[in-house]
Amino acid sequence: MTVSLLNPERLLKDILTARCLYAKFTIMMIRTTVRFEENLFKEARKKAIDEGMPFADIVNQALKDFLKTKKTPKKQKFEFKVYNVGPIKGSLSREKLYENI
Numbered sequence: 450m451t452v453s454l455l456n457p458e459r460l461l462k463d464i465l466t467a468r469c470l471y472a473k474f475t476i477m478m479i480r481t482t483v484r485f486e487e488n489l490f491k492e493a494r495k496k497a498i499d500e501g502m503p504f505a506d507i508v509n510q511a512l513k514d515f516l517k518t519k520k521t522p523k524k525q526k527f528e529f530k531v532y533n534v535g536p537i538k539g540s541l542s543r544e545k546l547y548e549n550i
Contacts, residue, residue: 483508 497504
């Protein structure tokens with residue numbers, strides 16, 4: 450892409466186009482503060498140095514891996530235990546149940 454310094458309108462258009470292309474092909478990063486356990490931070494920092502990667506890349510990768518594996522637990526089938534207590538003795542009716550209340 451050639452940039453025309455003599456034409457300010459063209460220069461502005463070229464800058465805006467370049468910014469749009471840059472924003473389209475880059476990942477937006479957000480700066481934040483995170484509190485780590487001291488030993489966890491030291492291990493991650495050492496890994497970053499050993500791998501030759503920025504610390505932020507180590508943290509981002511760990512978070513991506515966590516989010517990929519984090520799934521809702523499967524619902525377990527619950528079975529009621531049934532016991533045979535014998536046949537019903539007497540007559541069972543709604544009226545008789547409510548008489549005793």
